[in-house]
Amino acid sequence: MSAIRFDDVWKEYGDHIVLEQITLDVASRAFIALVGPSGCGKTTFLRMLLGEESPTRGQILIDGAALKPEPDADRGVVFQRYSVFPHLTVLQNVLLGRELQHAKVTGRLFGAAKRAAVDEAMALLAEVGLAGNEGKYPAALSGGMQQRLALAQAVMRGPKILLLDEPFGALDPGIRADIHLLMKRLWNETELTVVMVTHDLSEAFRLATRVIAFERNHNRPEERERYGATISRDLEIYPPRIADVRHLSTFRSGRDDPAEKGA
Ligand SMILES: Nc1ncnc2c1ncn2[C@@H]1O[C@H](COP(=O)(O)OP(=O)(O)OP(=O)(O)O)[C@@H](O)[C@H]1O
Numbered sequence: 227m228s229a230i231r232f233d234d235v236w237k238e239y240g241d242h243i244v245l246e247q248i249t250l251d252v253a254s255r256a257f258i259a260l261v262g263p264s265g266c267g268k269t270t271f272l273r274m275l276l277g278e279e280s281p282t283r284g285q286i287l288i289d290g291a292a293l294k295p296e297p298d299a300d301r302g303v304v305f306q307r308y309s310v311f312p313h314l315t316v317l318q319n320v321l322l323g324r325e326l327q328h329a330k331v332t333g334r335l336f337g338a339a340k341r342a343a344v345d346e347a348m349a350l351l352a353e354v355g356l357a358g359n360e361g362k363y364p365a366a367l368s369g370g371m372q373q374r375l376a377l378a379q380a381v382m383r384g385p386k387i388l389l390l391d392e393p394f395g396a397l398d399p400g401i402r403a404d405i406h407l408l409m410k411r412l413w414n415e416t417e418l419t420v421v422m423v424t425h426d427l428s429e430a431f432r433l434a435t436r437v438i439a440f441e442r443n444h445n446r447p448e449e450r451e452r453y454g455a456t457i458s459r460d461l462e463i464y465p466p467r468i469a470d471v472r473h474l475s476t477f478r479s480g481r482d483d484p485a486e487k488g489a
Pocket residue numbers: 239244262263264265266267268269270271
């Protein structure tokens with residue numbers, strides 16, 4: 227559960243201003259959809275939130291504290307493609323995040339901690355509709371199944387904030403509809419604050435609690451580098467879409483799981 231604040235954030239690459247004057251408060255547990263024309267800086271915004279890029283000016287706060295300048299377990303991410311590791315099985319992919327998090331020296335879990343993590347990973351795989359596929363490699367899965375796996379892998383790490391960069395953009399419409407339902411359920415059943423970039427307005431309005439559009443006010447060719455995009459629309463979904471947190475134990479962060487202490 228985490229609130230996000232962008233305080234007059236600018237992002238420039240050399241002389242090219244990509245984003246300017248981004249001031250934004252995102253409530254904890256919100257589901258934000260970011261929309262806007264190609265090249266307006268949506269991915270750049272997400273990468274700053276992930277800690278892969280720093281603002282040129284301004285600051286980003288998470289729960290009132292300055293954002294850590296590198297990716298960490300508090301922020302999970304799913305991209306349109308290539309979020310999972312092709313050389314690991316489905317189960318190993320889900321376990322990986324937990325293993326790296328808890329066993330920093332060896333990168334592995336043992337004994338009771340390992341068994342607990344496997345149980346949790348299996349439950350999560352069942353929840354995302356991948357039961358029975360644990361031993362397969364990602365190449366043997368369809369695109370929709372790979373994205374389900376990517377979501378399970380991200381959620382298994384127990385992030386407070388989930389960043390989605392067009393995660394469903396490459397999927398067929400029918401598969402998209404299924405995965406939308408899954409995404410809604412994950413958001414309902416966890417305490418995640420979600421920020422999703424999408425080109426699909428109907429997806430934005432179907433899933434988000436708030437839709438934010440980025441746009442350039444100055445679009446003449448000679449102005450494109452000198453002016454960045456800003457927030458042009460900020461729409462709360464009405465009636466408010468409120469998550470019903472059910473505190474499913476399988477989806478809660480294992481960070482404080484007593485079983486881990488036996489490792
Ligand atoms: N590392 C970088 N160095 C220089 N310019 C960059 C870098 N990353 C992004 N840009 C530029 O920033 C602008 C915004 O890119 P970004 O990928 O954030 O846009 P976007 O809105 O996500 O686009 P799309 O919808 O097409 O994915 C582009 O003009 C891009 O060329």
